[in-house]
Amino acid sequence: MGFGTKTDLATGRKLNLDETYHKLIKPVVESKGLLCVRADEIRHSGIIDVPMYRQLLSADVVVADISTANANAFYELGVRHALRPRTTIVISEQQMCYPFDLNHILITKYSHLGENIDYAEVLRFQKVLSDTLDTVLKIEDPDSPVYTFLSGLIPPKLQQKAEEMAQQVGAAIKNNEDENPDDNVTLSVILKEAEDALKSKEYEIAKVFLNRAIKISNCKTDPKLIASNSYLFHRLALATYKAEKPDKLTALHHAIDILDDLDLKHTNDSETVTLAAKIEKRLFYKGQGEDHLANAIQYYERAYFLLNNRYNAINLAFLINLRVDTNLFKTRQDKIADMILANRIREVTLRLCEQDWKKYAENTSAEKEEVMQQDNELAATQKAIENEQKFWILVNRAEAYFGLGNKEAYVEAREQAKQIDHKPWMLEVFDEQVEKLDELMNKYGHFLNVTEPV
Incomplete structure (x- = not known):
């Protein structure tokens, strides 16, 4: 599953996936005596692929939230289904529009209000997920469509030598990095520090953590990853214009430049265009010209028709x-x-x-x-x-x-x-x-x- 607030491009709705994880999933999994880890909580040295694939293979249970039709989530679910015949639970927000036929996969649905989840729904879904976990940990029948339809397929195992090689690659990456050892920290921890700084209005500190998160996510080195990590750029743009450094006007222009990395002229991400509208409105009030008012109207129009x-x-x-x-x-x-x-x-x-x-x-x-x-x-x-x-x-x-x-x-x-x-x-x-x-x-x-x- 993703992290932070993500936009379901099919409906335009914004969903805070951190609420889903911390309220619906993590408490239930830990109540079963299992360690619950999301991708952004995996400690790694810059490249997430090796530990992520290892976790998809070795995890006793995988809970895959495919809400917002995130391409990464679908890909990772496919990898899990190919690697393990059972103990994979698929969930999604009830209004999600599936991009292809998933009728052969059991999907457990929950209701999300967007920014938060109603407590009655938290209680309901926690019980549903708890019962589902009890079931999948007991039965031997496959829940992977790969192993269901290709009977006799033997699941792969990570051999000791291959595992040692993966560890050597990770060590080599770490030795070649210029960062301090303290930089080998999870994305989840960094984002929590950033959100805490935003709440306490320490915007310059928030910018430091968010830039660090973007660096860890490799967004700057691989532009193709920017769209899938749009949440980081939204929060950085917000922190930038709120910080008002070196001055209010410059900060607003810098914030728009950050959103431009998300293809502002063409994107249908409602969070991106709504944030851009707020900034353009402020630029107009700062006397920067009527073009900024025209931009603000254009972005609010796009967000209005989307949502x-x-x-x-x-x-x-x-x-x-x-x-x-x-x-x-x-x-x-x-x-x-x-x-x-x-x-x-x-x-x-x-x-x-x-x-x-x-x-x-x-x-x-x-x-x-x-x-x-x-x-x-x-x-x-x-x-x-x-x-x-x-x-x-x-x-x-x-x-x-x-x-x-x-x-x-x-x-x-x-x-x-x-x-x-x-x-x-x-x-x-x-x-x-x-x-x-x-x-x-x-x-x-x-x-x-x-x-x-x-």
């Missing part, structure tokens, strides 16, 4: 209103069209807000509340996640109503958002955008009152 979500919708609507106040489109007809288009997107935003709000309402149950009451730390974490999501739903709804001219509904939604626990900056950012929107509507709102006959 059809309220975040990209509400920001796209705002930037389209902002375009009216520029020379990007100069005619009166174009400006009228933009004002109308922005409000049409806000109508969609309201429907998306309603859908997202219903998800949380439907996800509440007495059983879930009872379980959470037994674990105060869990309850606090789950409550914080839900509060943050509900807050953003309400302020997105409020901004949509404001742009549509329904001030009463705007005030009601904003007041509801204020009642939810949130960090002060969240409401400040919202109010700042609404203030700018108010200026635009006062200046160009009359374009919405055109009543010329068709």
Whole structure:
């Protein structure tokens, strides 16, 4: 499976695969007395292939998460199926669209909310995976389609001499490296340090760890690996523009340069284009020219059509209103069209807000509340996640109503958002955008009152 947040290009959804690993897989595997290791936790000296293949052959059990249709995951699953006749468990997120016929493989599905996994789903899937592990460790029947359909095939074994040779290759690689021995550390540890630094707003430190992670992943030496490690570049771009070094403007340009490595002009990775839109919007506000506003709109449009979500919708609507106040489109007809288009997107935003709000309402149950009451730390974490999501739903709804001219509904939604626990900056950012929107509507709102006959 992959690590970090990955985009399922078939659906545009972003899935935090670290949540899957640390909540659904690792606790269950370790409860069976097994050592649980993901590829980014394997200690190696720059080249992951040898230890990875060795693990695929020798591991007692392999849990393969093929969510997001990651090519590496499919390839590694194929290698495992070729090497071992049994004890391979395949899982995926329930909305995954399979790129080819997998009907002959048993796939256990789970539900992911994107950034996190609901605790009730964690409990459900942990039991399912636990029962599955108990079964595959007992039965002798093959679960590999290779050994199922090619009966009589004998599994290979790693001979002692071949293993010694692999170790010698690893030692030679290590001796030829210029790095310190301390650099022979797992990617997982480095990324944890980077994420901790990001959370504590130590962005320069985060950049150091992320650059180190990119080096370990060989992305800079092999450009073909960049796309499969896009998460590292997303986090580095974020840390770069947040660090504001050597100054805010230079940092923003550097961040865009980092995303350019991900083929920014053509990619359909929603995380890449959404992050680029944020940066381009800031460059426009820094007076770098209207081309940056045009870029921001283009990227938000792409993300909106890929994901059809309220975040990209509400920001796209705002930037389209902002375009009216520029020379990007100069005619009166174009400006009228933009004002109308922005409000049409806000109508969609309201429907998306309603859908997202219903998800949380439907996800509440007495059983879930009872379980959470037994674990105060869990309850606090789950409550914080839900509060943050509900807050953003309400302020997105409020901004949509404001742009549509329904001030009463705007005030009601904003007041509801204020009642939810949130960090002060969240409401400040919202109010700042609404203030700018108010200026635009006062200046160009009359374009919405055109009543010329068709």
